[in-house]
Structure formats: structure tokens, C-alpha cells
Amino acid sequence: MKPTVLHLIDCLFIGGGEMQMADLLRRIDREKFRPLVGCLRKQGQLVPVLEEAGIVVEEFPVRGKLFYPRSIREILRLARFMRRERVRIVHTQDLYSHLVGIPAALIARVPVVITNRLDLGHTMKRWHRLALKLLSFAITRVMANSEGVRTMLIEEEKIDPGKIELIYNGVNLDQFQIPSKEKGPVPLVRDLRLEPGDRPIVVVANLWPVKGHEILFEAAVRVTAYYPTAKFVLVGTGAARRAILEARARELAIDKQVLFLGPRQDVPQILPQMEISVLPSLAEGFSNAILESMAAGLPMVATDVGGNREAIVEGETGFLVPPRDPETLADRILRLLGDRERGQRMGKAGRERIETTFSLQRMVTETERFYERLLEERGAGARGRGPEGQKIEADLSRVKVSP
Known part of the structure; x- marks a missing residue:
């Protein structure tokens, strides 16, 4: 038996x-x-x-x-x-x-x-x-x-x-598609509210204090000053915290650049529409959001906490930044927005790392x-x-x- x-x-x-x-x-x-x-x-x-x-x-x-x-x-x-x-x-x-x-x-x-x-x-x-x-x-x-x-x-x-x-x-790699010349673009996800020319940056994390969204918003002020078309797409549950974060975004005058999608079951379809994935957590064990973003071919910018450095190879598949440091977080996001080819190389290396290790x-x-x-x-x-x-x-x- x-x-x-x-x-x-x-x-x-x-x-x-x-x-x-x-x-x-x-x-x-x-x-x-x-x-x-x-x-x-x-x-x-x-x-x-x-x-x-x-x-x-x-x-x-x-x-x-x-x-x-x-x-x-x-x-x-x-x-x-x-x-x-x-x-x-x-x-x-x-x-x-x-x-x-x-x-x-x-x-x-x-x-x-x-x-x-x-x-x-x-x-x-x-x-x-x-x-x-x-x-x-x-x-x-x-x-x-x-x-x-x-x-x-x-x-x-x-x-x-x-x-x-x-x-x-x-990570179940079968769920994550990567746009390619052979396969063509990934079909667009409805209700993302993105416009042509937007530079979408995704954060897949429930709206809990430990996930560091407030630090992200401070970084977003700096990023949007250089790239007004940068959009921060937040995926995750947390109705009570959402009202607080929406108010904070208005205070910082970035509410037009922050999109709250709420809890979603189509994250594998959303990720290929993004340019960069960010995780500003104050603490992590080992983040599935990082693995999924890498599986979707996205370069990562994440805080150097917990097991994040075990998933991300610094400078190769993404960047690691200190927690509670919006200046460095903004700097690494800006580096990727300013060099799309580098971001694509990092995304490709991240996908390969998932295939071989995770x-x-x-x-x-x-x-x-x-x-x-x-x-x-x-x-x-x-x-x-x-x-x-x-x-x-x-x-x-x-x-x-x-x-």
C-alpha cells in the first residue's frame, strides 16, 4: 500500500x-x-x-x-x-x-x-x-x-x-510565455489600462506593510520625474491597505502612475506585458513573485532580504538593493528603463536560471x-x-x- x-x-x-x-x-x-x-x-x-x-x-x-x-x-x-x-x-x-x-x-x-x-x-x-x-x-x-x-x-x-x-x-514554466519573433507577441490582458508608450513596472505582492509599497512610492516619485510614462502596476490582495496606499499615492502626486489591479489569477498572462518587475519587501523567505517574474523573462529589482539573493544573480538576472532605500531602488529602476537591451539580457538570463535551478x-x-x-x-x-x-x-x- x-x-x-x-x-x-x-x-x-x-x-x-x-x-x-x-x-x-x-x-x-x-x-x-x-x-x-x-x-x-x-x-x-x-x-x-x-x-x-x-x-x-x-x-x-x-x-x-x-x-x-x-x-x-x-x-x-x-x-x-x-x-x-x-x-x-x-x-x-x-x-x-x-x-x-x-x-x-x-x-x-x-x-x-x-x-x-x-x-x-x-x-x-x-x-x-x-x-x-x-x-x-x-x-x-x-x-x-x-x-x-x-x-x-x-x-x-x-x-x-x-x-x-x-x-x-x-515554478511551472509551462504557464509563462515569452514574446518572441517566432511566437509573436503575447495576447494583451484586458483592463490593464496601459497606453501605447507606457513603461510598465509590475509589483506582485499582497498589500501588506512588510512588502514595502510605501518605499516603492518614494522611489516612484524619482522615477516618474525622469520617465513620466512609467506606470507602476500593483497586483495583490489587501482591501484595507489599498485605501491607505491610494491616499499616499495622491499625496505624492503619483496616483496617475500607480495602477491597483487587486488580486488576480492571471499573473502569468500579466507579466509578459511588463518591462520590469520590482519587489521592495522588508522581509522575505523565498519569493514566488521573483521566480515567476524571472520565468516570464523580466529583469528583477528586489531588496536584499531573506532568500532573494539566492534567486537573483546581482547584475546578471537583476539588481539587489538595500531595504528601506528608495534612492537606490529608484536608481536601479532608472538604469533598466534607460537601457532596454540590458533589461532584455537580464530577463533572458533569469528565464534560463529558472529552467536550470528552480x-x-x-x-x-x-x-x-x-x-x-x-x-x-x-x-x-x-x-x-x-x-x-x-x-x-x-x-x-x-x-x-x-x-
């Missing part, structure tokens, strides 16, 4: 980590693994995507504080689900799925427990770190998506380096091998439930889990 892998996540709205998980599960070898998904909230655009791919998506609605009676019942129900489905690997994707999934896997005695760490922990509170520290004994491996994240885990959270596995994110298939293959290695180490391949497992199943069956 092939081993069952349960991926546990908060919800399935479109985001970097959610998309990476969905891409992995749709590509993973079903002859080797049986994938399942558990959500704390069964919501988001990726729910039907996974279900249409034949992947079961189950909800375990842990609400409010984790130690409320209802939350405890849901954790016990999750543990029973793990035993019933004979889960061999639990792979938690984000903070609350860690805090719920690790105790459930411990109760169910799942042999392999993996936690994803995809950022620098800039949103984590002190009690979050303490809770993960207390649960660390039950974690088989921590999976990081960049050396930047790996370094943070070792230096700040004191995690044993031998317990960390580094697997870079991957393909989706490479990520899937490395993850499959990682799973196989851990199952072999734990002696837990495709085995069924022995006497010990049957006893746990019987114990769990007596726990009352009704609402």
Missing part, C-alpha cells in the same frame, strides 16, 4: 505557500504517494482546483484559542482521521497548521512529521515561537525554502541544522525523495497498523468528538 501524506494548512486562498503546495500535490507521483489535504478553514480559490485533481480536502475547523474545548475536540478528530486514513506523513504548511497538526500527529503516532518554514518569522509572536519550541521534539524535519530561512532557524530558533531540509520553491519538476522530485528517505529512516513505508497502532485506534475511538 502506498503511503498517505496529509498536508495540513490554514486555508486555500491564493498565496505563495498555498500555490506551492497545490502545484506539488497535482504533480506528485500518485503511484508512490496518496495525498490528502486538511484545512482549518475550507475556503479559497484552490479548494476546487485540488478537488478537481482528485485530492480529498477535509475541514478541521479549529476556531478561537487552541485550548478551548471545541478546538481540542477538533484536534482529537484530526488524530482519528490520521489513524483511519493510515497517514504515514503529516506535512504542516503554516503557523496554525503546525500548532494543530503536530499535537494531532503525536496523538495518532504518525511516524513522520514535517513542518514547512517559508518566511523569516517576522509575523510570529513570542508565544508562537515558544509553542513551536515545546512541540519540536515531535517534529521529524523542518523544511526551509531558502538558506536565509535556514540560517534564521539555526541562529534565532536554535534548531539543530541536521533537522532542517532545504528545498527551493519551483523548475517545478525539480521541486516535486526533491520532495518525493525527501519523503521516501524519511519513511525509510523511520521504517514506516507502506506498512499497515500493527498491534500498537490498533491499540491507539481503539483508544481514540472512545474519545467523544461531537460538537
Whole structure:
């Protein structure tokens, strides 16, 4: 019997980590693994995507504080689900799925427990770190998506380096077209509101403070002084922050040069219409927006934070700039606007780097091998439930889990 892998996540709205998980599960070898998904909230655009791919998506609605009676019942129900489905690997994707999934896997005695760490922990509170520290004994491996994240885990959270596995994110290259003489121009995306002669600069990032849009706007003032036709195209969700950013753009008199597209599901079609991609983040783990922009053949200008320098080769596929430095950010954008041929060379080099280093298939293959290695180490391949497992199943069956 092939081993069952349960991926546990908060919800399935479109985001970097959610998309990476969905891409992995749709590509993973079903002859080797049986994938399942558990959500704390069964919501988001990726729910039907996974279900249409034949992947079961189950909800375990842990609400409010984790130690409320209802939350405890849901954790016990999750543990029973793990035993019933004979889960061999639990792979938690984000903070609350860690805090719920690790105790459930411990109760169910799942042999392999993996936690994803995809950022620098800039949103984590002190009690979050303490809770993960207390649960660390039950974690088989921590999976990081960049050396930047790996370094943070070792230096700040004191995690044993031998317990960390580094697997870079991957991009589905089939989704990204590059204009060429042979293929002709990529069809225009409707409602971009660009005019002939515009110099479009895209920022693919949700409208969160950590993404640094305010710094970008300060840089945009300098850029538009030299290139009035420069347009900054913002793609990402965040209705509350959007009003604040729109007001800031008006204050700086660049509101005509800033286009808010909101959340989009056609980013692969938007990117080829752009000239430059910018990411002014104050913190990053490993940015999917950078990988996607490079896959679309765009030169990058991004802050030198987290794993960004692991994706971008300085001066070859783009430029790295210090965070919170609008002057340098503007300078690098202006260099590319003033030298289109250089930007095209960087974009071509970026696409080649994605093909050789950051393909989706490479990520899937490395993850499959990682799973196989851990199952072999734990002696837990495709085995069924022995006497010990049957006893746990019987114990769990007596726990009352009704609402």
C-alpha cells in the first residue's frame, strides 16, 4: 500500500505557500504517494482546483484559542482521521497548521512529521515561537525554502541544522510565455489600462506593510520625474491597505502612475506585458513573485532580504538593493528603463536560471525523495497498523468528538 501524506494548512486562498503546495500535490507521483489535504478553514480559490485533481480536502475547523474545548475536540478528530486514513506523513504548511497538526500527529503516532518554514518569522509572536519550541521534539524535519530561512532557524530558533531540509520553491514554466519573433507577441490582458508608450513596472505582492509599497512610492516619485510614462502596476490582495496606499499615492502626486489591479489569477498572462518587475519587501523567505517574474523573462529589482539573493544573480538576472532605500531602488529602476537591451539580457538570463535551478519538476522530485528517505529512516513505508497502532485506534475511538 502506498503511503498517505496529509498536508495540513490554514486555508486555500491564493498565496505563495498555498500555490506551492497545490502545484506539488497535482504533480506528485500518485503511484508512490496518496495525498490528502486538511484545512482549518475550507475556503479559497484552490479548494476546487485540488478537488478537481482528485485530492480529498477535509475541514478541521479549529476556531478561537487552541485550548478551548471545541478546538481540542477538533484536534482529537484530526488524530482519528490520521489513524483511519493510515497517514504515514503529516506535512504542516503554516503557523496554525503546525500548532494543530503536530499535537494531532503525536496523538495518532504518525511516524513522520514535517513542518514547512517559508518566511523569516517576522509575523510570529513570542508565544508562537515558544509553542513551536515545546512541540519540536515531535517534529521529524523542518523544511526551509531558502538558506536565509535556514540560517534564521539555526541562529534565532536554535534548531539543530541536521533537522532542517532545504528545498527551493519551483515554478511551472509551462504557464509563462515569452514574446518572441517566432511566437509573436503575447495576447494583451484586458483592463490593464496601459497606453501605447507606457513603461510598465509590475509589483506582485499582497498589500501588506512588510512588502514595502510605501518605499516603492518614494522611489516612484524619482522615477516618474525622469520617465513620466512609467506606470507602476500593483497586483495583490489587501482591501484595507489599498485605501491607505491610494491616499499616499495622491499625496505624492503619483496616483496617475500607480495602477491597483487587486488580486488576480492571471499573473502569468500579466507579466509578459511588463518591462520590469520590482519587489521592495522588508522581509522575505523565498519569493514566488521573483521566480515567476524571472520565468516570464523580466529583469528583477528586489531588496536584499531573506532568500532573494539566492534567486537573483546581482547584475546578471537583476539588481539587489538595500531595504528601506528608495534612492537606490529608484536608481536601479532608472538604469533598466534607460537601457532596454540590458533589461532584455537580464530577463533572458533569469528565464534560463529558472529552467536550470528552480523548475517545478525539480521541486516535486526533491520532495518525493525527501519523503521516501524519511519513511525509510523511520521504517514506516507502506506498512499497515500493527498491534500498537490498533491499540491507539481503539483508544481514540472512545474519545467523544461531537460538537
